[in-house]
Amino acid sequence: MRKATIILAAVLLSGPGRVFAADKPSPTTAASKPAAADPRGGFTVRRNVEYALVGGKHLLLDLYTPAGAKEKTPLVVWIHGGAWKSGSKENSPILALAAQGYAVASINYRLSQEAIFPAQIEDCKGAIRFLRANAPKYSLDGDRIAVVGSSAGGHLSALVGTSGDVKELEGAVGGNGTVSSRVQCVVDYFGPSDMLQFQDKPTWVKIDGKDSPLVKLMGGPLTQKKDLVARANPITFVTKDDPPFLIVHGDKDNTVPIHQSELLVAALKKAGVEVTFEVVKGGGHGFSPAQSERLAPLVRAFLDKHLKPGAASDSEK
Numbered sequence: 001m002r003k004a005t006i007i008l009a010a011v012l013l014s015g016p017g018r019v020f021a022a023d024k025p026s027p028t029t030a031a032s033k034p035a036a037a038d039p040r041g042g043f044t045v046r047r048n049v050e051y052a053l054v055g056g057k058h059l060l061l062d063l064y065t066p067a068g069a070k071e072k073t074p075l076v077v078w079i080h081g082g083a084w085k086s087g088s089k090e091n092s093p094i095l096a097l098a099a100q101g102y103a104v105a106s107i108n109y110r111l112s113q114e115a116i117f118p119a120q121i122e123d124c125k126g127a128i129r130f131l132r133a134n135a136p137k138y139s140l141d142g143d144r145i146a147v148v149g150s151s152a153g154g155h156l157s158a159l160v161g162t163s164g165d166v167k168e169l170e171g172a173v174g175g176n177g178t179v180s181s182r183v184q185c186v187v188d189y190f191g192p193s194d195m196l197q198f199q200d201k202p203t204w205v206k207i208d209g210k211d212s213p214l215v216k217l218m219g220g221p222l223t224q225k226k227d228l229v230a231r232a233n234p235i236t237f238v239t240k241d242d243p244p245f246l247i248v249h250g251d252k253d254n255t256v257p258i259h260q261s262e263l264l265v266a267a268l269k270k271a272g273v274e275v276t277f278e279v280v281k282g283g284g285h286g287f288s289p290a291q292s293e294r295l296a297p298l299v300r301a302f303l304d305k306h307l308k309p310g311a312a313s314d315s316e317k
Contacts, residue, residue, distance in 0.1 A: 043067050043098035051130035052174030061107040061127055062089050064098035074144035074307035078106040079124055081151030083213035085112045094148060103140050105131055116219035117232050122171030124156050125181035133176040144307045146185045154191020158234035161186035162242050183243055185306035187299060190249045190256045190285060193235045193264035196222055201257040238267045244274040246302045250283020
């Protein structure tokens with residue numbers, strides 16, 4: 001919602017890398033010739049890869065891959081927060097994963113002042129289809145993809161996770177219509193899950209205020225957009241075949257109340273979906289460095305378990 005500061009500690013923070021030139025925009029492909037080399041090594045970067053062109057807007061992502069990777073690499077897609085009205089793919093907090101055996105894609109999507117829902121989820125799904133369709137080109141493992149996001153990005157990550165079989169949210173952004181947008185696991189940091197349940201909860205976010213980020217996302221008061229709101233709620237689409245979830249929320253969050261995560265956890269458990277719920281004591285809408293440092297091994301172990309089966313997490317060695 002409001003811009004949340006989320007630090008995932010050194011294991012998930014930016015690390016050394018080698019920078020590639022901005023890729024020439026193309027709806028389905030991207031150039032990959034390096035413009036410069038960083039002597040620190042660790043990972044390579046392809047910036048501004050265009051995954052779609054929608055209404056004249058170039059939808060871009062940055063792709064970070066382990067330097068010298070010779071095998072298919074599991075992929076973690078970062079979806080930024082910012083109340084669906086701000087934020088960008090820049091400065092993703094999980095870049096160090098690219099030096100730890102993962103590829104990382106940090107994506108942009110249309111903001112609420114550019115298009116109301118479902119544009120945002122259609123963009124996220126389009127980016128995932130693009131990455132999966134181009135997996136051989138970038139040495140990605142298209143069968144091992146996670147989404148991670150915070151706040152508005154946590155909402156979109158959760159919705160990607162629960163709507164893998166929902167055609168009405170798939171859209172046609174970027175094409176690749178025969179390619180799946182399903183993911184293998186989800187990390188959701190304090191994302192909304194049932195927007196009408198913001199009513200009468202300890203939060204400044206209103207369901208009917210004209211300046212509310214929820215109202216801007218839906219294009220009007222939520223009480224007048226109930227069908228659209230239901231389509232935007234990750235909880236609507238929970239089924240037993242959803243991927244494993246790690247949900248993290250602070251118990252002092254006065255922007256997205258922890259009740260939002262509690263509702264989603266309960267729905268996932270009822271459906272028989274594997275879910276881990278981590279409550280950060282004293283955590284608000286974003287975490288302190290010390291809180292994030294405690295979370296980092298949990299997040300890394302979760303990703304390792306579901307994207308690198310059979311391999312022990314570095315955090316467990």
